[in-house]
Amino acid sequence: MRNMMVALMISQGTPMMVMGDEVAKTHNGNNNWYGHYADWTFMKWNLSDSQQALLRFCSELIKLRKQHQALARAEFVNPGDYTWHEDAWDDDNSRFLAFTIHDKAGGADLYVAFNAHTFKVDAPLPLPPSGKKWCRIVDTNLPPPKDFTVGGNNGVEAVYGVESFASIVLIAK
Structure with missing residues (x-):
């Protein structure tokens, strides 16, 4: 859910x-x-x-x-608003999807990943914008209330282990 x-x-x-x-x-x-x-x-x-x-x-x-x-654009999404981190588009067995939502209005970029595999996926994170780091807001694998960290945690490693049947949202800050 x-x-x-x-x-x-x-x-x-x-x-x-x-x-x-x-x-x-x-x-x-x-x-x-x-x-x-x-x-x-x-x-x-x-x-x-x-x-x-x-x-x-x-x-x-x-x-x-x-x-x-x-997350609340008034216009259609344009090229460059999203960066897809998928390298298995032609693989029907791929059950992992990751992308970055770029906030060009001066806010923070978001990295989002969904893992529908039965196993953990170690996702190499893209470089965050200059002077920022990726911080975890959401990890649905974690038990409540750790599943949502308001404002993001103190930062994550360059490779994030997205557990099976989980999703994550990271913020660049």
Whole structure:
């Protein structure tokens, strides 16, 4: 769920969520749940620890999206706005994707990676802009609340181990 929220919140355009997505509420595949008056359609506000952790994670992602101009462009993306770090486009077995979102408005670049492999991928990071270093904001492999570090941590190594079925977001600062 956290990986999907990362993908949604770093994407361009308007993110579409249904009330309850941020706390792992399910409607069991029913796309007409709002037309039913039943227990499974009610929002239950007594959240479990895992639901509270997901709510915190989603809230921080939304704040990041609102604060970071490169995630809310008013115009279409242009060449040079993104740098793709993929070298296996023709490999149908590749389940790793990484890219940098460049903030040309004077903000900080973001490095994003998704690993859908069943094994860890050691991702060599691109050089950050001059005088900056990559700092981890999101690593969905880490347990809450370490999965989201507001403002980024103190920095990461030049190669980041992206665990299986995890996503990361780094900021250049």
